[in-house]
Amino acid sequence: MPREEVMKWLRARFFPHIWCPGCGHGVIMHALLRSLTALDKKPEETVIASGIGCSSRMPGYINACTVHTTHGRSLGFATGIKLAKPELTVIDVMGDGDCTAIGGNHFIHACRRNIGITAIVMNNNIYGMTGGQASPTTPPGAKATTAPYGAIDPPFDICNLAAGAGATYVARATIAQPAMCEQYIKKGIQHKGFSVIEIVTHCHTQFGRKNKRSSPVDNLNFFKQASVAKAKADQMSPEELVGKIITGEFVNKDIPEYTEQYDKLIAKVRG
């Protein structure tokens, strides 16, 4: 049972939630709420945006300023909100398809712009809500309803994508490490600039049953066994890293944040 201060962030009125029993998204929501509580954020000054998909239903259950938008486009909305009111804490929760397929363009440009938004990407390697279609992070060989003979296209590494596009804080954890999830989300929210926290989770209903990980426990065990801390991974060969999930911080750098730059521009123009 979550702590009382965490429970205060929930819209109990909107329960029951739509997630399947055992879904990993609850672990991520709990980590997010613990982070917001630990950072002493006020719900009325916290915006949580999302697109479309199972993960994107999360804001509805959080009693803050919440914006459930169109598929892949949430970062555009979040950018408008943050730029209009930079004093707000803006978090964008996304799924792997939402973020890297239909929303890929918005994602890389939000990274490039370095606007003060925290993107939490819940990567479960599948389109869950629509019934288990392949996503840009479906591993090669894994089965999906639209890849019945196994996926043949190479997947995105979301953290590499974010780092390459210019995000200034990038980290990855799995739901088997909830304390690490909370730690990175907290650091992401505190970071000035665009932060990306990829959290590897599971969809046992849609991905698991086709890929021999059909119970939540199978998935948690898989994450524990497959996770490799970045420091250790740096010592390993590419062959040794096949099928592994590298966890840790990949980028943490300090460059000017977009809305601060904008305020400087306004001050300059207005003399």
Next chain:
Amino acid sequence: MPKIAFWQGNMGIAMGAIAAGCRFFGGYPITPSTEIAEAMAEELPRLGGKFIQMEDEIAGIAAAIGASIAGVKSMTATSGPGFSLKQENLGLAYMAEIPLVVVDVMRGGPSTGLPTKISQQDVMQARWGSHGDHGTIAYAPSSVQECYEITVEAFNMAERFRQPVLIMNDEVLGHMREKVIVPEDDSLVLVDRKRPTVSPDEFVPYRADEQDDIPPMAGMGDGYRWHVTGLTHNDWGFPTNNAAEIEKKMLRLMRKIDRFRDDIVKYDTESVKDADVLVLSYGSVARTALSAVRMARKKGIKVGHFRPVTLWPFPDKELEAIASRVKTILVPELNCGQMVLEVERVVGKERVVRQNLVNGELFKPAEILSKIEEVA
């Protein structure tokens, strides 16, 4: 003292937006609307407002909606292909009831079509472009003066009715320069969205007031917590599959515009009292058509002109009152026949004559004059 300016239509729209209190613009470059974005990029920072060039048309409207959710009057502008790309998020603004002004400077289509040439091919897209039912408010200005004034009115309507309002400009008017009398800022009547009067704990975000069917809107960051969604939702803003709640929402979306249709509809007439022939046109075409009507009058032909300024809601009962007295209604349009479908809905097909041009040019007065002479 009012100021005299010499502006393009696109500049008239940008300056009208500024005067209306617009302090956020999200956009993407596209011909022939780009001057609006350029003007906003220059003007907004001077006023402490924000302009952002987004990565694409979709993000441009998304950012504008986001800023409006945060409580700032916002606009985006585009043309042809960009208007198609914006349709999805336009639908979200209808569903979530977010005030916004969207400008489409019409060019020839379909597809990339004619980026630098005029058309009126998007007027039905304005009404039906985004999937699903909703009320539409769309203006077609026909002078630079009107570009300015209509933009102020568009913002007022967006704020009052909590929904996107469209300005259907066209390439010729967008780029044409003419004199504008710019009123002093304090002479303008500006409308702001209705804010909640209850405390945050009592706030039910989509509970509409009975007298106008419009729910008060809190800006995010103003102390209220609420949920925005494109899913069909109940008064709490939460997704619903309950038939009664679905119907309540959908019917209110339509009703909030239908009820106040008379406050929204705008039109203009000339020489209609004794007219046997009525020419109905809008946008840049109305300028040509009015020249033709005046030339025909000099020749003794009893012809008048009707100009819908709001394409949507269409001034149907106003047209009907005048059309009942005329023998023929001529509808020149720069498309293959779009607003004429509304005219036919109102007056029947028998008396309606179409005149269509889709070669990228504007009608010449003589072309409309000879059609008037033919049907008179």
